[in-house]
Amino acid sequence: MTDVQDWVDEIGSLKPMKEVKQHTDPSCPKEKCSNEDIIHSFDLSGTTNPVPTLHTLVNEIQRTSSPSNTVKYLSLARCQLTRIPHIFGFRDSEGRWLSDTLEYMSFYGNSFLGMSSDDQYTMTFNATGATEMKPEEGSYIGEMGGNIWSSGLASVKFNKLKELDLRACSIQTLGENVFQGMESLTALYLGENEINHIAATAFVGLNNLMHLDLSRNKAVDGDGKPKNLASDRYFVFQDLTGLVSLDLSHTKLTQRNLGMLVGLGKKFKNLSICESGLDSLLPNIFNTTSLEVLDISGNNGIMIYGDSLRGVEKTLKVVFARDIGLQDMETFRDFKKLEILQLAHNEISFIDASVVQTLKKLQVLDLNNNRLPAWFDKRFSYMPKLKLLALRNNNINIISEEMIEDVLNVHYLALSGNFIVCNCHAKDLFKMAYKNQVTRHSGLLKVPTTGMYHLGYAFYNNIIEDRMDMILNCDKHCLEDIEVSGYFKLVDYTPTSYTCLMVSESRSMLVANVTSCKRASREVDYDAELANGRLVLLLILIIPCVLLPVAGIYMFRRHLRYCFITMRNSAMLSIITKNETIVEGTVFNYDVFVSYCNEDRGWVLEHLLPHIEAECSVSACLHERDFQVGLSILENIVSCMDRSRSIMLIISQRFLLSHWCQFEMHLAQHRLLETRREDLTLVLLEDIPRRLRPNTLHYLMVTKTYIVWPKDEGERSLFWRRLKKTLISQKTKQVENVSLA
CATH class of the missing domain: 3.80.10 (Leucine-rich repeat, LRR (right-handed beta-alpha superhelix))
Incomplete structure (x- = not known):
């Protein structure tokens, strides 16, 4: 959010000013171009091939023979220029160069060419006419970093130039000494370009520059990816000793660019780095400045260091x-x-x-x-x-x-x-x-x-x-x-x-x-309110005394039923385990009892069963295949667990929603605690967050080693090897403790 210059509009055309006589047409009627007129500006924005037109306008000034006629404002915006033309050798009626009188100049919206280090530009403009000529030996062009776009500035000294508008000119590089000769420049607008490299001496000589606009520079590489702003010098702005304002908003920056902001002087007051991609600022980075205005919007986490702004408490x-994740x-x-x-x-x-x-x-x-x-x-x-x-x-x-x-x-x-x-x-x-x-x-x-x-x-x-x-x-x-x-x-x-x-x-x-x-x-109506109040009080008393217990029973009816079944089964188990023991050599009907929910049936039948029965020669007990018809589910579960050498729980979030699966898990825990047997295998088909684990499962997971079904197919061979080793080990282990029943 930085001010746009007030002498041109957003597309580079000159704004009307009372003290300025604007010329856009070389044919000036005599009644409008009298000796009393002061011609201060030329607006050639949108003109194709504007150099001959400008030359004609300068000659028109010469014919007026008025010492007060000087050109202060010039706009060559949107003229399809590929470089800054060599026009500053034009002379007015007093013999002054155009570069001696210009104070405000805009080249907005042209498409300037870049230049490789091997190319050479060999044409320059002859100030005495609208032609181009080869430069003399020792031309200043080479000293400006070899940029075609800036060739027209070579060897030119601007004695009065205050503001230069180079927005939206497709500039990619600021070469060496490119602005040398502009000692009076106070504002330089380089926004909306593609600048991704700044030479070490690009800003040398701009001792009076107060405002520098480098906003909205969006350069991309050959793959279309954004390029970061780079410089040959860490403190690239340090030569700008009079800098007051710097706009880097919407220009891609990285943490390496923070060096540009270090060492800005006491005159520095305004900085915009919004939407630049920076994710933090160095502590005390601005303590050498007199910072008054700061825009860091759109950079999430940029204020992660709470002391980034320390040192400017008395000036900011x-x-x-906006939108930086501040809490x-x-x-x-x-x-x-x-x-x-x-x-x-x-x-x-x-x-x-x-x-x-x-x-x-x-x-x-x-x-x-x-x-x-x-x-x-x-x-x-x-x-x-x-x-x-x-x-x-x-x-x-x-x-x-x-x-x-x-x-x-x-x-x-x-x-x-x-x-x-x-x-x-x-x-x-x-x-x-x-x-x-x-x-x-x-x-x-x-x-x-x-x-x-x-x-x-x-x-x-x-x-x-x-x-x-x-x-x-x-x-x-x-x-x-x-x-x-x-x-x-x-x-x-x-x-x-x-x-x-x-x-x-x-x-x-x-x-x-x-x-x-x-x-x-x-x-x-206070009487009515009092009567209503008594009724409300009565309802308040009824709710906790009657409705809440009823509601509680209804809401937790499944849990109460599960608790009842668990208690009944625990009592049954305690009776069963009093007198029956299993001695060494007991023969089991199954090697492993597999507990799983109906939603995981496909995984058990397609993946688990073929591996353990075919490859491991392990007999598995499945409820849908091996439960005895006519017995209750509870009796089948207890009987099959007792007749199985080990137990395998196939755990998933759907498993935890099944009351019978939770019941089987409870019995498995009982088997561990009451019989001190360790033949339990936990297989997790997915990660189970702590908040979803019932206490029984959490106890089993922290006391037993479990195995997780991998999503990556390349890791599944290791899964089957580990599971096979576990099952074979349990199969060959001799019975040492009492059984569940």
């Missing part, structure tokens, strides 16, 4: 930090000169009162699109100069008396987009803003008179000027209940922007239609 006035305002503690703080689209959820108390001069605090909730104590009133407070699209869900009191002295307020519950305080805030609109006048932000290259003040002043007047169906008595209204007006009002949720009716409605607090108190 404007900060645009609090601690970074801006003790910035006592700060006037505009733009923190929209961040992650801020809390305003620390001890921080805002230090922002004594803050005029604008933009916190739109954050996560701020409603607050119930003093916050924003700690900032006495606060004029505009923007809180749109946050998590504010109620308007309280404390909030209204906290923003009374703010002049402009934005609260739309919050999911607010309707209450009388919301209506009172709305009416207060309407009353202030009718009775109070609030001005714009006070813009500093010093050279501010940033548009921050203008941005918010435009919001204030463009705001819509509120509409409220209100007679002369409807505002009588608003005694203290403060100063605030709604800067984001539209007829439908301020809505709230009417909870009792489960619908949304306009805040303007909600009943205000004092009107609500006048309309209350």
Whole structure:
């Protein structure tokens, strides 16, 4: 957000100025070109082959024979030029070179050529006519880094040139000494190019340069990938001793480019690096400057070091930090000169009162699109100069008396987009803003008179000027209940922007239609309210005593049933295991009991069963194949587990949703604890987060080694080898402990 020069428009054409006589046509009528006219500007923007036309115009100046006729403004924008032509040798009627009188010059929108190091440009312009000639030996072209586009600047000294516009000219490289001879230059505009390399001495000689625009340089390599800005010199801007403002917004930067920002002098005040791709700033990087304006928007995490801005607490006035992932305002503690703080689209959820108390001069605090909730104590009133407070699209869900009191002295307020519950305080805030609109006048932000290259003040002043007047169906008595209204007006009002949720009716409605607090108190029937209160109290007592137990039983009916089954089975197991033991040599019907859910049946039949039965010669017990018809499911599970040498659980998130699978897992745990047998294999088909694991599974996973089914097919051979080794080991192990039944 940097100011565009005020003498040309966005496409390089000269703007009309009262003291300037513009010429765009060489045929000038006599009545319009008298000796009294002062011809100060030539606007040849959009002219094809403008050099002959410019030559004719200069000759026209010579015929007027007026010492006051000089050319100060020149635009050759959008002229299809491939390089800067050799035109600065033209002389006026006083014998002055064009380069001696020009103060403002634009080449916007031309397509300048680059040049390889092996190419040589051998043509130059003859100032005495509209022809080109070969340069003399020792020409200055070679000293400018061999760029075709800059050849017209070779050996030219501009005594008065103040501003040079080279935007959108397809420039890729700034060669050596390319701007030498422009000692009076104060502003250089190089935005919208493809600059990806800056020579070490590119800016040598620009001792008076105050503003440098390198924004929106988007260079790409042969593969279409963005190229970073590079330089032969780490401190490439150090020669610019008078630099006040630097715009690198929307230009691709990396951490290696941070050296460009180190060592900027005490005159330096304005920096824009928004949307540049930087992910952090060095600590104390600006402590050698007098930084007043900083735009770091769109660089997520750039303020990861909380002390990046230390050293400029006493100078910084404007900060645009939109969408940088900021979580609090601690970074801006003790910035006592700060006037505009733009923190929209961040992650801020809390305003620390001890921080805002230090922002004594803050005029604008933009916190739109954050996560701020409603607050119930003093916050924003700690900032006495606060004029505009923007809180749109946050998590504010109620308007309280404390909030209204906290923003009374703010002049402009934005609260739309919050999911607010309707209450009388919301209506009172709305009416207060309407009353202030009718009775109070609030001005714009006070813009500093010093050279501010940033548009921050203008941005918010435009919001204030463009705001819509509120509409409220209100007679002369409807505002009588608003005694203290403060100063605030709604800067984001539209007829439908301020809505709230009417909870009792489960619908949304306009805040303007909600009943205000004092009107609500006048309309209350206290006898009816007391009777209703008794009824409400009775209902409140009934709910916990009757409804909650019933609701609890209904909600947890499956868990209660599972608990009952578990308890019954535990009792059965304790009875069964009292008298029966298995001695060494016991013959098992199955080598492994496989527990799985129906959703994982395909994996078991297609992958697991062929490997363990065919390749490992292990007999598996599956419920769908081996359970005995006529017995209950519970009896089949206990019997088959007891007649199996080991147990395998096929665990997935779907497995955990099956009550019978969880039951089998419980019995497997019982087998470990009661019989002290270790023949349990856990196979995880997917990762199970801790929050999804029941306690039984979590215990098994932390006490038993388990194996995970890999997604990568190349790793599955290792999976089968490990599983085969485990199963064969369990198969050959002799029985040492009692069985489950």
